[in-house]
Amino acid sequence: MFLHRQELQHKVKPSKPDAVYARKLQEVLGGQYGEISVAMQYAFQAWNMHIPGKYRDMVFGIGAEEFGHVEMLATMIAQLLEKAPLGITSDAVQSDPTVAAVVGGTDIQHAIVAGAGARPVDSMGNPWQGSYITASGNLMADFHANANAEMQGRVQAVRLYHMTDDHGVRDLLKFLIARDTMHQNQWLAAIEDLKESGVESLPVPSNFPQSQEDTDVSYQYINFSDGGQAGDGRWASGPSIDGKGEFSYVAEPPAGVPMPPPTHPDSRFYGT
Amino acid sequence: MFLHRQELQHKVKPSKPDAVYARKLQEVLGGQYGEISVAMQYAFQAWNMHIPGKYRDMVFGIGAEEFGHVEMLATMIAQLLEKAPLGITSDAVQSDPTVAAVVGGTDIQHAIVAGAGARPVDSMGNPWQGSYITASGNLMADFHANANAEMQGRVQAVRLYHMTDDHGVRDLLKFLIARDTMHQNQWLAAIEDLKESGVESLPVPSNFPQSQEDTDVSYQYINFSDGGQAGDGRWASGPSIDGKGEFSYVAEPPAGVPMPPPTHPDSRFYGT
Amino acid sequence: MFLHRQELQHKVKPSKPDAVYARKLQEVLGGQYGEISVAMQYAFQAWNMHIPGKYRDMVFGIGAEEFGHVEMLATMIAQLLEKAPLGITSDAVQSDPTVAAVVGGTDIQHAIVAGAGARPVDSMGNPWQGSYITASGNLMADFHANANAEMQGRVQAVRLYHMTDDHGVRDLLKFLIARDTMHQNQWLAAIEDLKESGVESLPVPSNFPQSQEDTDVSYQYINFSDGGQAGDGRWASGPSIDGKGEFSYVAEPPAGVPMPPPTHPDSRFYGT
Amino acid sequence: MFLHRQELQHKVKPSKPDAVYARKLQEVLGGQYGEISVAMQYAFQAWNMHIPGKYRDMVFGIGAEEFGHVEMLATMIAQLLEKAPLGITSDAVQSDPTVAAVVGGTDIQHAIVAGAGARPVDSMGNPWQGSYITASGNLMADFHANANAEMQGRVQAVRLYHMTDDHGVRDLLKFLIARDTMHQNQWLAAIEDLKESGVESLPVPSNFPQSQEDTDVSYQYINFSDGGQAGDGRWASGPSIDGKGEFSYVAEPPAGVPMPPPTHPDSRFYGT
Amino acid sequence: MFLHRQELQHKVKPSKPDAVYARKLQEVLGGQYGEISVAMQYAFQAWNMHIPGKYRDMVFGIGAEEFGHVEMLATMIAQLLEKAPLGITSDAVQSDPTVAAVVGGTDIQHAIVAGAGARPVDSMGNPWQGSYITASGNLMADFHANANAEMQGRVQAVRLYHMTDDHGVRDLLKFLIARDTMHQNQWLAAIEDLKESGVESLPVPSNFPQSQEDTDVSYQYINFSDGGQAGDGRWASGPSIDGKGEFSYVAEPPAGVPMPPPTHPDSRFYGT
Amino acid sequence: MFLHRQELQHKVKPSKPDAVYARKLQEVLGGQYGEISVAMQYAFQAWNMHIPGKYRDMVFGIGAEEFGHVEMLATMIAQLLEKAPLGITSDAVQSDPTVAAVVGGTDIQHAIVAGAGARPVDSMGNPWQGSYITASGNLMADFHANANAEMQGRVQAVRLYHMTDDHGVRDLLKFLIARDTMHQNQWLAAIEDLKESGVESLPVPSNFPQSQEDTDVSYQYINFSDGGQAGDGRWASGPSIDGKGEFSYVAEPPAGVPMPPPTHPDSRFYGT
Ligand SMILES: [Ca+2]
Ligand SMILES: [Ca+2]
Ligand SMILES: [Ca+2]
Ligand SMILES: [Ca+2]
Ligand SMILES: [Ca+2]
Ligand SMILES: [Ca+2]
Known part of the structure; x- marks a missing residue:
């Protein structure tokens, strides 16, 4: 009121x-x-x-x-x-x-x-x-x-x-x-x-079990641009802020995976 | 690019x-x-x-x-x-x-x-x-x-x-x-x-001289609701996060000032 | 407050x-x-x-x-x-x-x-x-x-x-x-x-002098559709609600005026 | 058309x-x-x-x-x-x-x-x-x-x-x-x-039986601000406009009811 | 009307x-x-x-x-x-x-x-x-x-x-x-x-003198993705649709120019 | 990527x-x-x-x-x-x-x-x-x-x-x-x-069988305004662009059909 x-x-x-x-x-x-x-x-x-x-x-x-x-x-x-x-x-x-x-x-x-x-x-x-x-x-x-x-x-x-x-x-x-x-x-x-007070911590939400996430990329800085200095920051090495990992620096994106083939929905959508 | x-x-x-x-x-x-x-x-x-x-x-x-x-x-x-x-x-x-x-x-x-x-x-x-x-x-x-x-x-x-x-x-x-x-x-x-690195600090923006602000209310929690427990938090006493003040708790809003008289714009706006 | x-x-x-x-x-x-x-x-x-x-x-x-x-x-x-x-x-x-x-x-x-x-x-x-x-x-x-x-x-x-x-x-x-x-x-x-209390009356805004408006159409219902019964309503005859006119019914829109010739703005807008 | x-x-x-x-x-x-x-x-x-x-x-x-x-x-x-x-x-x-x-x-x-x-x-x-x-x-x-x-x-x-x-x-x-x-x-x-013509009347919609509404507050002006003059208006006493009630003036909001306790949804929404 | x-x-x-x-x-x-x-x-x-x-x-x-x-x-x-x-x-x-x-x-x-x-x-x-x-x-x-x-x-x-x-x-x-x-x-x-009727032609707007544009890139398909087949299309070789050029295919974006140095606006915007 | x-x-x-x-x-x-x-x-x-x-x-x-x-x-x-x-x-x-x-x-x-x-x-x-x-x-x-x-x-x-x-x-x-x-x-x-390449043609989408549409109005220009010159355009006579019909010009909209009677939804929507 x-x-x-x-x-x-x-x-x-x-x-x-x-x-x-x-x-x-x-x-x-x-x-x-x-x-x-x-x-x-x-x-x-x-x-x-x-x-x-x-x-x-x-x-x-x-x-x-x-x-x-x-x-x-x-x-x-x-x-x-x-x-x-x-x-x-x-x-x-x-x-x-x-x-x-x-x-x-x-x-x-x-x-x-x-x-x-x-x-x-x-x-x-x-x-x-x-x-x-x-x-x-x-x-x-x-x-x-x-x-x-x-x-x-x-x-x-x-x-x-x-x-x-x-x-x-x-x-x-x-x-x-x-x-x-x-x-x-x-x-x-x-x-x-x-x-x-323990109500919540990092990473948010903290109750989600990190074992369910792809932990190999949880603390990697991956550089998708060609600037050379991003590795100098606090975020690229040392302990992570949440205290649960160690930052690392990946200078170039690793090889990706192929895109799946294009979709072919029902013909009555008249896509081409 | x-x-x-x-x-x-x-x-x-x-x-x-x-x-x-x-x-x-x-x-x-x-x-x-x-x-x-x-x-x-x-x-x-x-x-x-x-x-x-x-x-x-x-x-x-x-x-x-x-x-x-x-x-x-x-x-x-x-x-x-x-x-x-x-x-x-x-x-x-x-x-x-x-x-x-x-x-x-x-x-x-x-x-x-x-x-x-x-x-x-x-x-x-x-x-x-x-x-x-x-x-x-x-x-x-x-x-x-x-x-x-x-x-x-x-x-x-x-x-x-x-x-x-x-x-x-x-x-x-x-x-x-x-x-x-x-x-x-x-x-x-x-x-x-x-x-x-000293690029920026708190409060944001930190370069604005705090002497220009109303420092008497810069670190006061003022309680505009009637809940009684807001004073128990970290924000209601002790040093402020920016390290520049001390939090205090004000249980009720102080008396305000009167509203200015209503405006009377040009009559050709046909207000009433 | x-x-x-x-x-x-x-x-x-x-x-x-x-x-x-x-x-x-x-x-x-x-x-x-x-x-x-x-x-x-x-x-x-x-x-x-x-x-x-x-x-x-x-x-x-x-x-x-x-x-x-x-x-x-x-x-x-x-x-x-x-x-x-x-x-x-x-x-x-x-x-x-x-x-x-x-x-x-x-x-x-x-x-x-x-x-x-x-x-x-x-x-x-x-x-x-x-x-x-x-x-x-x-x-x-x-x-x-x-x-x-x-x-x-x-x-x-x-x-x-x-x-x-x-x-x-x-x-x-x-x-x-x-x-x-x-x-x-x-x-x-x-x-x-x-x-x-006389603060305001009809038509809103009432202070605008009606002599400045086209008073010949101020109380006309003009029928832009072909329904035949709009003339039976309170809005089509009798005194107007604001007490300042008399409603009338115009069964068909009067002849209009020609549209002005199309505009020819600066050629550097590259209109056609 | x-x-x-x-x-x-x-x-x-x-x-x-x-x-x-x-x-x-x-x-x-x-x-x-x-x-x-x-x-x-x-x-x-x-x-x-x-x-x-x-x-x-x-x-x-x-x-x-x-x-x-x-x-x-x-x-x-x-x-x-x-x-x-x-x-x-x-x-x-x-x-x-x-x-x-x-x-x-x-x-x-x-x-x-x-x-x-x-x-x-x-x-x-x-x-x-x-x-x-x-x-x-x-x-x-x-x-x-x-x-x-x-x-x-x-x-x-x-x-x-x-x-x-x-x-x-x-x-x-x-x-x-x-x-x-x-x-x-x-x-x-x-x-x-x-x-x-009896098509509709007040309050809108008029067919909803007023017995279904909380009739004790249907014609009360309740003053949630501290201005003293709202009681002087046409809306604060006398018969209501719809002819179905009598306006009254309530100078201050009556005591309310307690808020329900906060909700606790499924833990998988990760609220705190 | x-x-x-x-x-x-x-x-x-x-x-x-x-x-x-x-x-x-x-x-x-x-x-x-x-x-x-x-x-x-x-x-x-x-x-x-x-x-x-x-x-x-x-x-x-x-x-x-x-x-x-x-x-x-x-x-x-x-x-x-x-x-x-x-x-x-x-x-x-x-x-x-x-x-x-x-x-x-x-x-x-x-x-x-x-x-x-x-x-x-x-x-x-x-x-x-x-x-x-x-x-x-x-x-x-x-x-x-x-x-x-x-x-x-x-x-x-x-x-x-x-x-x-x-x-x-x-x-x-x-x-x-x-x-x-x-x-x-x-x-x-x-x-x-x-x-x-000659009212307008391609490229739109056709009256803007093409001599004012960078004509060396006016009919080039430049491939900013790594797909290899874009060069097979009608848009990559042969006369352009407007009849004013010849399509060509550039398999990779040419070297660009350096970005200008970052801006330093008035300090009273308190950028960092 | x-x-x-x-x-x-x-x-x-x-x-x-x-x-x-x-x-x-x-x-x-x-x-x-x-x-x-x-x-x-x-x-x-x-x-x-x-x-x-x-x-x-x-x-x-x-x-x-x-x-x-x-x-x-x-x-x-x-x-x-x-x-x-x-x-x-x-x-x-x-x-x-x-x-x-x-x-x-x-x-x-x-x-x-x-x-x-x-x-x-x-x-x-x-x-x-x-x-x-x-x-x-x-x-x-x-x-x-x-x-x-x-x-x-x-x-x-x-x-x-x-x-x-x-x-x-x-x-x-x-x-x-x-x-x-x-x-x-x-x-x-x-x-x-x-x-x-035959991927798609006109009218879009071309695979929808035109026998399912009202073909008698598929190539008619119908004039809903009173300008007299719309019949002089390419769209008012001759073969259609899709090659599947012949344009014709209809100077005035044909007589329409009566509107259906107004709807009477559930009374609990309190329409009038
Ligand atoms: Ca993301
Ligand atoms: Ca504020
Ligand atoms: Ca209007
Ligand atoms: Ca309400
Ligand atoms: Ca562009
Ligand atoms: Ca249409």
């Missing part, structure tokens, strides 16, 4: 209107790694989780925070759009190239569809979609997905930070970037916790 | 036709975490990479292997479909409920669109899409994306392993699962390598 | 597993008119709203309830999947056509991708997407969108009600259907309220 | 080229609430309709008109693009910032893909899709969908009206806006007609 | 209900190469055409026919669904595996969303989308797109023909297959006509 | 940065007819092919080349972005309208998401998707799809050629355009080869 409180976690007040920047902010609202993605990802992980207790409480706890981040960004976008020129003709687009340039770089649906409001899309106007999220039921895999999401999100947020001088916008970004710092750390800590 | 060799990395020969299973295999061919995704993800990461040398050589090296994995799965799917009933009326669907059940669970486009061939879709028929992949230009973030992809992929592959008794299919899965073991380890090793 | 409480608005406990029905329930979770749609739609309408007070409080109030409906359905789906056969070979699919039939009708990603968990998709596996929602900034238009959404949603819920005999599932549907009854009434009441 | 006549319902002749505006017009051609949407929506409703006579004749009659609206907008877009700079280098983009600004705001596929022609996309380049439309088989629900579509469409059209001074474009918009006026009224009138 | 006539080009009356087959028919209604695709493709080509006269009249002429094909298939699908079991519990799914198998293979949205009506989707439930169609403004290119569409469509239709014994359904397919025969021939004839 | 070589087929070095042009180039990388499409299309056709030998060897041979074209374009895009202004505030956007105009026309995700790298999307930011490709199992149909793809691709490439004066970019385009010339010719030659 979700309850809404008409407050924000942090102040949301831009210094001035900026419709082009409003469009850019859509990326971290409705993009692949935007706040809708993490909110929905954590929600589905919590709903599908098989273990009660600290992990589940934590995932619920952070998930609800992220819905509030969506709200702050939507509010900021609406504020950035409020007084900005959005193509109404008396904005003097025709006569002033600077204004025209600004309007040309806006999200056109901000004006036509939303009447100067936020939208559930990314910075190029692609609608948010359910296929952005990950909830496999395996916490080790999913917490890596989450760590990645917070890393990508923080990378995007700091890029956005450098794309504006607006103190109000930067003030919000400073807050969100700090939360991304925490959330990166949080998922990496949760991964450590999973390992320490 | 890519060169093709008419060989496969591993034998692809099912014991018997199975159109329903062919559909299931589409998930690891054309799904969110299927082989097309990793092949394309590694390719774009390599093309966008800023550092020559071992990382780039390695990403090119594994990327080309993954295109070969796509090929093996496509070949397997075509073989599974070759002699399977796919709805041609003389398949006797009408009179035999078992056959009808099988056909009901197939990918209908395998028959109508591809004439018993593989398709660039997942197990529910959703076309593969570019938004599945991640290539940010930041290797630490992207290698976490890659580790996650190989974990999700291995989880799916072992689930599929338990959904068939076909020795030929299992033989291929054993190989692919082993490569997933390597590739999980490989990306986690590459993360270690990045840290050791 | 959203806060989560680890309680549900209503009991969620199926009598028995049913993976096929779990798939069907996805429609009202992640479909065009599912609970994610109304939750997100009301959230964006609230964030974009221009008027403080009763409308905004109400939209926030109902929006948060809908996120809880998403949660109840996700929970129900996970429960329906918990002990259901999902294609693991020892489920005896091969030998029992009834089991095979059940598995054939499931959402395959429930098993392979989510490990018997709920997913952000509809009953045919299409991911939820942002383009399902509507938030124009004009409350009269949007409240009609909302009334429609609750009507479509209730129609789907009652259809689903007849597709199961499970008392636990029906118990949840009875609750959700009742809330749909309220929410239909709520939006229709809000439309009345908007009219009575 | 559809017949085409090489005439337009209204004149389509812009005063001057304007590629940026051509892009904006794509919204009402190929957007969520563009003319393709209403044309296809009414067509599918007619094909799926269960009652012969005035409703079906009317839906067919308006549906065919909408295909002609698609045609007028496509024609207008091609005309606006005909002589407009679209990025050909001799357009002097490099030296004239005004020209560059204009080209920067165009739909790039208008030039590269369509050679200065119209496209089946919205103003941000998203392809039109079947999931925009609604045809449930229940006329009361669907006519509300239609009223909403015409309201959203008219809101967008009047916004577009203010984004150009071109007399030829405005001339077409005046016509389309007037038709939207009619079509809004038409669907609202059809809703009245349905009620009067 | 489009006018609708309440008649069908051909009889649409199945012998018996068949919901699984109704789903299959969706492929040629709303799939990549279904009737919506050709109807919309021809419409956009006509609207964007630069030449008045026979080509444009022909494209308008066939386009309108295709909208009628959409209508016939939608009508057929609704008829196939009318009396078919679609999951209502008294359909006795639980007790009869044959019925269960049938329902398991249906389009679930046919029942839940459309109330036993047709939908704008393909056989796997993917919504039709604007990106299926092609209208480049170059008739030679587009007529090849059209020939391909009619070929793919006819291949799918004859596959569907073999998937049913229903005389009524086959009766309609015989008609549609014959029209596909004509339409294949029509586009191939139109290609001949374009060449004969 | 695919092997990667760290070389390019042709030099990739722009004379200067140009982020707007980088966005335009995305069309031929990740658009409907971009290099990803042909690479994946040829790969799937090869994997699904039923005939060993020259056709299969050729399709594998060209497919691998196309993956290298993807690589060259991705590399070019990254180079064009390397030093281009992308919205970092010190780019002086605010004070220089020319710079602002340039940034306004860029792909915003190039900066925020990819850190000045290439992306798997088209020029309007739509992700590449599997539904762009065609692989039916029928070579005659598919080779027409391929010819069309290379024609559309060459049309787009020459349009792009005229949108830049950059010698380095044009140098690459000259090469790609020449390869498109070859590939157009190659598929048309392969079509001839198929006919000559």
